[in-house]
Amino acid sequence: MAHRSAGRSALARHLAVLDAFDPLHPFLTLTEIASASQLAPSTAHRLVGELTREGLLERQADRSYRLGVRLWEYASRxxxxxxxxxxxxxxxxxxxxxxxxxxxxxxxxxxxxxxxxxxxxxxxxxxxxxxxxxxxxxxxxxxxxxxxxxxxxxxxxxxxxxxxxxxxxxxxxxxxxxxxxxxxxxxxxxxxxxxxxxxxxxxxxxxxxxxxxxxxxxxxxxxxxxxxxxxxxxxxxxxxxxxxxxxxxxxGETGEIAPETIGLSKRSVEFIAELEADGASATR
Missing domain, CATH: 3.30.450.40 (GAF domain)
Structure with a gap:
């Protein structure tokens, strides 16, 4: 298979790795990722390593990979x-x-x-x-x-x-x-x-x-x-x-769904914001 690494941005190549996974293929080997993303094996190996270190991919005991929990966190937001x-x-x-x-x-x-x-x-x-x-x-x-x-x-x-x-x-x-x-x-x-x-x-x-x-x-x-x-x-x-x-x-008129309409009360939203602000202050 021809590789399409050339001409693609770093972000596009990372996304190609993530796009290799789908509901019918939740676990992939490094070779399968390289093939599905049309990346050279060496490039796929490097990108998979980066994504794994950041929690966007997770390596399994059998050396296959799956999408990481961190992606679920992003999706939930x-x-x-x-x-x-x-x-x-x-x-x-x-x-x-x-x-x-x-x-x-x-x-x-x-x-x-x-x-x-x-x-x-x-x-x-x-x-x-x-x-x-x-x-x-x-x-x-x-x-x-x-x-x-x-x-x-x-x-x-x-x-x-x-x-x-x-x-x-x-x-x-x-x-x-x-x-x-x-x-x-x-x-x-x-x-x-x-x-x-x-x-x-x-x-x-x-x-x-x-x-x-x-x-x-x-x-x-x-x-x-x-x-x-x-x-x-x-x-x-x-x-x-x-x-x-x-x-x-x-x-409402804005077209944006307010947090309190999907299970978070206004007080809860304010409390979470306070916790995040306190956490940010503590790390300074």
Missing amino acids: TPGAVGLREIARPWCEAVHRRVRQHTQLGILQGTEALYIERLSMPDAVINATLVGGRIPAHASSAGLVLLAHAGVGAVEAVCRAPMRRYTSETISSPEQLRRVITRVRGDGFVVTNGHIHLEARAIGVPVRGAGGRVIAALTVVVPNDDAPAQPIADLLTAAAAGASRDLVRAS
């Missing part, structure tokens, strides 16, 4: 996705109790849908999504919902990107994608039959934040059978409306 997930979770759970199949919350990241929540059942239909996992927007119900309410630039970026065809039903051309998202915009929901796996059907609706802006998609994955989709679409629409109300209440 992200107000956007974490706040959205916390506020929308009760509504996801309400849907999940009714459908008893996969219930998911996704956001648009570039040309992909990134899933920040997923509830499931052991006997649920086959599904490709994982928390923290991504699926190309053209192939996912969440992606299609989000593209239907995104700007022209986001849609065109997906149209320019390769469109992987998972099944014979997957959207595979820019023209088809534009037709589908126009219909989704008019209907208020999407139904995708067999786009990722022929046995699975996905139904999704938008979740809105401050100013009515669509910020996420609430979706379910159910068996691809003859059951009508409209009752589930109605259920999702009601749940999304509830989540949207809670999000607007939490973010």
Whole structure:
């Protein structure tokens, strides 16, 4: 495999190492990291050593590596996705109790849908999504919902990107994608039959934040059978409306989710700030 170290910044090379890990490959050897990140083995060895020393990677007893706990700390401080997930979770759970199949919350990241929540059942239909996992927007119900309410630039970026065809039903051309998202915009929901796996059907609706802006998609994955989709679409629409109300209440006019709305009271926030200030003073 050709190495792509040349021309990439130091930060880009470090990120390439971290990007080598995904939900299906949580443990990687040094050789596997070098291959996945398209870095020379010597470069990968050096970068992995640096990331391990900083706690961003952790070395296992079998000499493989996994993402470090320090990354989880950083992710937990992200107000956007974490706040959205916390506020929308009760509504996801309400849907999940009714459908008893996969219930998911996704956001648009570039040309992909990134899933920040997923509830499931052991006997649920086959599904490709994982928390923290991504699926190309053209192939996912969440992606299609989000593209239907995104700007022209986001849609065109997906149209320019390769469109992987998972099944014979997957959207595979820019023209088809534009037709589908126009219909989704008019209907208020999407139904995708067999786009990722022929046995699975996905139904999704938008979740809105401050100013009515669509910020996420609430979706379910159910068996691809003859059951009508409209009752589930109605259920999702009601749940999304509830989540949207809670999000607007939490973010107010600023659109930023306040800490107290995701489990921290104002007094707790002030107390934590005092502790941090005292700690900083003690180290001077």
